Amino acid sequence: MRKRDEVENWAVNRAQQILMREGMDLALSAREFDNGMVRAKGKQLAMAIAASLVEASAVRVD
Numbered sequence: 684m685r686k687r688d689e690v691e692n693w694a695v696n697r698a699q700q701i702l703m704r705e706g707m708d709l710a711l712s713a714r715e716f717d718n719g720m721v722r723a724k725g726k727q728l729a730m731a732i733a734a735s736l737v738e739a740s741a742v743r744v745d
Contacts, residue, residue: 690742697738701731 705728712720 690739693742694739697735701728701735705731 705724709721709724709728712724
């Protein structure tokens with residue numbers, strides 16, 4: 684049970700980090716009406732989410 688709680692805490696913290704970094708970059712690009720940057724920052728956000736899912740899949744929860 685403790686391991687599951689640790690994984691859940693990790694997931695919440697990781698999601699907050701991604702939103703603060705890539706999410707904020709995407710929002711700022713959208714605010715500036717820069718379509719090229721919006722696409723680039725959206726792609727970076729998607730890649731960060733995918734990387735965190737790969738990282739999470741490597742964790743074994745008992």
